[in-house]
Amino acid sequence: MTRVPAIRALFAALLISSTAVAADAPAPLSFDGADPDIEAAGGRYYIYPTNSGGTSSLHVWTSADRDHWQKGAELIRLDQIGWIGDDGAPRHALWAPDMVVANGRHYLYFSVGPQNPTPSRIGVASCAGFEGPCTDSGKPLVTGGNGFEAIDPAVFVDPASKTPYLYAGGSAGAKLRVWILKPDMVTIDREVPVETPPHFTEGAFMHERGGTYYLSYSSGSYRHDSYQVHYATAPSPTGPWAYRGKIVESDARFKGPGHHAFLHDTADGRWYIAYHRWEGQTGPGPYKGSRSVAVQPIEYRADGTIIPIGMR
Template structure:
C-alpha cells in the first residue's frame, strides 16, 4: 500500500470546512500537552506562547525568550535583529524551543535553541547558534521531528532567498548537531518545512510563493523515510477569494478526538495579489486522509 502511494500520482481531492481564525499572528507551531493546546507564533524582540483548553478561546502567556537573553544574537553590523518562526518540541523528557534569528544581511541568519521547563517556559538559550547561514543558504524556519521508528531527531530548515531545504540529525541532547543528511529540495519549495508521520508514511510539507502575496500556499510530498526520497503531492492549501496567502503551518494529532489538524496563517480582508500589509491571522482546521494515505486538499470556506 505504501509503495503504491509513493509510485502513484497523488491526485487532489477536495474537502470543505468552515473555519474561523483564532488570533492575529504568523508562522504558528502547535502542540498539545498538560491538557491544553499551545501555539508558538512569530515574534519580534521576543517569542511568546498562547494556550487554549479547546482550540477556540486563546490566552497569551509569558514571553519564553527575548533577544536580550540570546548573547550570540548581538552584532553591531546588523541594524536590528528579530526572532521568528519558532518550533517547540518535547523529547527525552524535556522541552526544546527552536527559533530563527535574522535578518540574513548584512549578518547571516542563524537558528538557535533554548531548553525550557515546560510548554509554557521559561526557556534558556543554549549559548550558541545551532545552524548559521551563508554562501547562499538562509538559516531560517526550524522544524524538529523525532522519528518514531529510530528516535533520531531531525532538524529541517532553510528557504526564502536561497530556497534550499537542508536537514541535520541532532544529538540526543537536542541542542547539538550530529551530522547533516543530504536531501533533495522538493518542487516549489520556498520556506517553512514541516514533517509529520502517520501510518508508515512520512509527510514533508512546506510553503511556496511569496509570504505577503496571494501565491503563498502549502505543498507536500510523501516518503518512506524522514529524509526522502520525496514523492511530490502538489498544492495542499491555497488561497481563495476570502482568505489569501495561507501558509507557514504545522500539523498535529489531537489526542482528545484522534483527528489531525493543520495550524497556519493567512491574510484576511485583503484584495488583489499583494504585496499585503497589516496583520496575518492564525487558523486551525481538521484535515482528512484518504485510505491510500493521500491528504485531501484543504478548502477554506
C-alpha cells in the same frame, strides 16, 4: 414604582459584569500572528507564533478547545540571547519558533535575523515546560551563508528510530537542508543530504502517519496570493520525496495561507493544521498589516494522501 430603580440598578450591574467577562474572554478562532507551531498536552493546546506586532520576543498562546486562544507567557527575548550581537548587525529579530518535547524535556528552536547583510541563524533554548521560561543554549545551532538562509527550523523526532531531525532553509535560496541532532537536542551531529522538493520556498514541516512520512512546506511569496502549502511523501524522514500537490491555497476571502504545523490530537484521534493567512485583503498583493493564525482539521484519503482544505 419603587421597584424600578432597583431593577435598573440590577440591570446595570449585570451589564457591567458581562462587559468585564467579555473583556477577559479568549480571542476567537484566528488571532494576529504567523509561522505557528502547535502542540497539545494535558488537555490544553499551545501555539507558538511569530508575533506580527513585534519580533523582539516570542510568546506562547494557549487554549482549552483549539477554538479560543489567549496570549500566554513570554518564552524568550532578544536580550536573553548572549550571542545575538556576534554578527555585528545593528538590529535583530526573532521568528518562526518550534517547540519540541524530547527526552522528557522541552526545547524551543527559532530563527534569528537579519538575513541581510549578515547571515541568518537558528538558535535553540531549553524550556521548563510548554509555557517556558526558556534558556538559550549559548550558541547558534546553524548559521547561514553561501546562498543558504538558516531560517524556519522544524524538529521531528522519528517515532521508529527516535532520531531527531532538524529541517530548515528556504526563501531566496529556496534550499532545504536536514541535520541529525545529538541526544542533547542542542548540538548538530551531522547533516543528511536531501533533495529539495518541487515548489519549495520555506517553512518545512515533517510528520509521520501509518509509516508514511509527510514533508509539507510553503511555496510562493508570503506577502502575495501565491503563498500556499504543498507536500510530498516518503518512506523515510529524508526522502526520496514523491510530490503530492497542494494542501491549501488562497481563495476569495483569505489570502496567502502558509508556514504551518500539523498536530495529531490524541484526545479525538484527528489531525489538525495550524497556519497563518491574510484576512481582509484583496488582489494579488503585496499585502500589509498583520497575518492571522487559524487551526482546521485535516482528512486523509484511503491511500494516505491529504484532502486539500477550504479555509474557514
